[in-house]
Amino acid sequence: MLSNLVIAVIAAALFITLRRVFSKRGPTMPGPPRTPIVGNIIPTLTPWVTLAKFGEKYGPVYSLQLLMTPAIVVNSVSAARELLESKSGVYAARHPPKMIELSGMSPGVLFETDSNRLRKGRKLMASVLQPKELEQYRSVLRHHTVTFLSNVVRAPEGFLAHLRNIPAGITLEMAYGYSIQGYNDPYVKNANTTFKNFTTASALSVDEAFAVNWMPFLAHLPGFLPGTSFKALAETYRKQFIGLMEEGHQMVKTAIANGMAKESLTSKALRENPDYDEEEIIKYTATQLYAGGSETSISSLSSFIRTMTTRPDVQKKAQEELDRVVGHDRLPTLADRPNLPYVDAVLRETIRCFPVLPTFYRNPVEDDVYNGYHIPKGTTLLVNVWGMLHDPNVYENPHTFDPDRWLKPGVDKTDKNIDPLEIAFGFGRRLCPGKHLAVEIMFTVIASLLAVFDITKARRECGEEITIVEEYSKGSIVGPLPFECNINPRSEKSKQLVEHAFNAL
Numbered sequence: 001m002l003s004n005l006v007i008a009v010i011a012a013a014l015f016i017t018l019r020r021v022f023s024k025r026g027p028t029m030p031g032p033p034r035t036p037i038v039g040n041i042i043p044t045l046t047p048w049v050t051l052a053k054f055g056e057k058y059g060p061v062y063s064l065q066l067l068m069t070p071a072i073v074v075n076s077v078s079a080a081r082e083l084l085e086s087k088s089g090v091y092a093a094r095h096p097p098k099m100i101e102l103s104g105m106s107p108g109v110l111f112e113t114d115s116n117r118l119r120k121g122r123k124l125m126a127s128v129l130q131p132k133e134l135e136q137y138r139s140v141l142r143h144h145t146v147t148f149l150s151n152v153v154r155a156p157e158g159f160l161a162h163l164r165n166i167p168a169g170i171t172l173e174m175a176y177g178y179s180i181q182g183y184n185d186p187y188v189k190n191a192n193t194t195f196k197n198f199t200t201a202s203a204l205s206v207d208e209a210f211a212v213n214w215m216p217f218l219a220h221l222p223g224f225l226p227g228t229s230f231k232a233l234a235e236t237y238r239k240q241f242i243g244l245m246e247e248g249h250q251m252v253k254t255a256i257a258n259g260m261a262k263e264s265l266t267s268k269a270l271r272e273n274p275d276y277d278e279e280e281i282i283k284y285t286a287t288q289l290y291a292g293g294s295e296t297s298i299s300s301l302s303s304f305i306r307t308m309t310t311r312p313d314v315q316k317k318a319q320e321e322l323d324r325v326v327g328h329d330r331l332p333t334l335a336d337r338p339n340l341p342y343v344d345a346v347l348r349e350t351i352r353c354f355p356v357l358p359t360f361y362r363n364p365v366e367d368d369v370y371n372g373y374h375i376p377k378g379t380t381l382l383v384n385v386w387g388m389l390h391d392p393n394v395y396e397n398p399h400t401f402d403p404d405r406w407l408k409p410g411v412d413k414t415d416k417n418i419d420p421l422e423i424a425f426g427f428g429r430r431l432c433p434g435k436h437l438a439v440e441i442m443f444t445v446i447a448s449l450l451a452v453f454d455i456t457k458a459r460r461e462c463g464e465e466i467t468i469v470e471e472y473s474k475g476s477i478v479g480p481l482p483f484e485c486n487i488n489p490r491s492e493k494s495k496q497l498v499e500h501a502f503n504a505l
Contacts, residue, residue: 029072029373031063042066045472048358051075052387061370064382069214071380072370075387077394077417083370083381084362084428091381092118092429093363097213099201102234105241108284109433110292120278121285125433128174128265128289134436136263137174138334143505144169145444146331149452150502151183153495156487160302164192167297167441168290174437175286176248177255177262187247194244195291197237199477245287265289292434296356297441299479303354304346304446306468307401308455309485314403315450318343319490322451328493331501332447334440343447345403348413350442352420353401356477358386360426388423449487452494458484 032054042050042064051073054062060076074080084091096111105111109121127133144166151162165180168188172178180188203209210230212218223231248266255261256270269282308315321342326332337344361380368375375381390398395418396405406413416422421439425432432438449455457465471481489495 027373029061029063029370029375030058031065031073032058034065046358048384048386051359051382051384052390055384055387061373066214066380069380070376071382072375073382073384075384076391077388077423079370080383080388080427081417083368084383084426087368088428090364090366090368091362093365094361094430095363095378097202097209098216098219099210099213099230099234100198102212102219102231103197103201103237103241105198105201105237107280108288110288117278117281120281122433124265124269124282124285125289127268129433129437131436134440137170140170140173141440141444142333145448146498146501146505148445149331149448149498152453152487153489153498157484159305159485159487160482163301163305163445164188164294164298166301166445167294168192170437170441171290171294173262173264175265175289176252177264177267178248178251190240190244190247191290191294194241194287195295197240198291199295201234201237203474241287245283248286249283289434292432295477295479296434297438299356299473299477300350300354300438300442301445302480304350304442305449305455305485305487306470306480306483307350307353308450309457309468311401312456314346314401315455317403318346318450322447326447326451328497331497332444332451334444336447337443340447341407342403343450344443345406345413346450347439347443347446348406348420349401349403350446351424352389352395353399355385355389355420355424356479357424357426358478359384362430383427385424385426389420394418452489452498453487454490456486456488458486 052075054064054073055075061072061074061079064071064073074083092115093113094111095113096106100106100111106113107117109118109125112118112121128137147169148162148166151165152159155162161183165183165185165188168191169180172180172188172191178187201210203213211227212230218228219231221228223229252261252264252266253270256267261267264286266282266286321340322332325339326336332340332343359382361382364375364377364379364381367377389395392398405411411418413419414422421435425435425438457468459465466484468483468485472478473481489498
């Protein structure tokens with residue numbers, strides 16, 4: 001049976017090779033040498049670094065082959081804007097990984113291939129995620145931020161677990177009007193399981209992803225063959241995902257029927273369109289609002305906390321600004337952001353140094369030409385955001401966490417070609433719809449943490465500092481692996497400030 005699988009792989013590779021030869025309409029882009037069938041092997045721990053290094057030799061846009069999939073890598077902002085914005089109609093598609101499709105997770109704004117359904121889904125997202133709409137959730141953001149600060153005072157060793165409830169609580173309120181019930185909320189735990197399944201199923205690096213994501217024909221093989229156990233796992237993922245989605249949707253419908261529904265994406269959609277012709281779009285969009293908005297913010301904030309353990313100079317400078325502008329009698333708010341340029345610079349530098357989506361991809365819906373080179377329809381376009389945000393031609397000492405780079409004379413931090421907020425969230429029609437929410441969460445939490453806590457390295461019982469190893473999770477969203485640190489109130493007054501704010505909720 002294994003020999004049959006090998007024969008199928010070889011036959012598919014030959015077929016794809018012959019198809020490329022006969023469909024070729026122009027010169028192929030330069031790129032690194034390939035091994036037959038396997039193509040280019042990219043290291044899995046930090047593939048975006050390798051993609052950036054290839055760019056130094058083969059140019060900002062070059063070609064790869066990942067197993068049987070032809071790919072074009074984009075390492076420059078200008079090229080990304082030319083392809084994804086100037087030709088947005090050609091590059092708006094994002095074909096779902098086969099494992100995502102088998103798991104029933106492909107509908108919705110993340111991987112929707114139908115342009116009409118995508119438009120409707122993004123419109124639903126905008127109903128709660130546009131800056132004006134976000135104003136009604138500011139009290140929710142404050143509630144979860146203060147609760148987080150209080151939990152850290154009470155149990156600082158669990159800071160990463162406490163952190164998860166901030167974006168989770170906010171996005172569940174937005175999606176369903178659901179208020180999380182304490183530390184071990186069962187719905188949040190179920191939602192987190194769904195998200196872990198999603199990131200695992202959507203992984204694309206060659207040795208960590210399901211083989212079916214790079215060799216889709218495997219999905220057509222009988223499930224009893226070796227190497228096809230992914231089929232049973234996909235069915236498990238599908239049932240869990242559909243169960244969560246239906247639970248949230250029915251919860252809102254019941255609340256509406258009882259006259260108790262809070263304002264949310266789902267309640268708005270059902271009230272404004274009681275005969276909504278595609279109720280499925282509401283279900284998937286609401287579920288992906290949580291999935292897309294929760295883990296990304298957690299990853300960025302984890303990177304920030306980890307970085308602060310080694311940068312007391314940055315902490316001190318930010319705290320001096322907070323003390324001067326905000327004082328010691330209240331917590332900072334979003335309204336303080338224009339008057340806190342250094343804290344804002346810390347936010348920008350966190351997003352620049354640690355993009356949660358180091359790479360993302362698109363698939364052209366028709367043949368295209370870039371700089372005279374042919375890009376066939378269906379090619380995987382890999383956009384290396386990490387490479388763009390660590391380009392030494394744009395950022396001096398790009399691997400150094402340096403908030404001051406955004407405050408130097410002559411630097412326009414809002415220039416869309418250098419501003420991380422204009423790069424890390426994508427380009428074109430599939431620009432991340434949760435961008436404004438992510439920035440609001442990050443600024444509020446970063447400013448609040450620095451205002452009342454000191455973040456330092458953890459120590460062993462003997463007093464020796466514990467060195468944090470910079471290891472990252474695998475999957476479609478990247479974040480630091482769990483680490484230890486000390487988070488202590490800056491003073492007794494800081495502790496009392498948190499307690500008073502929590503008691504006032």
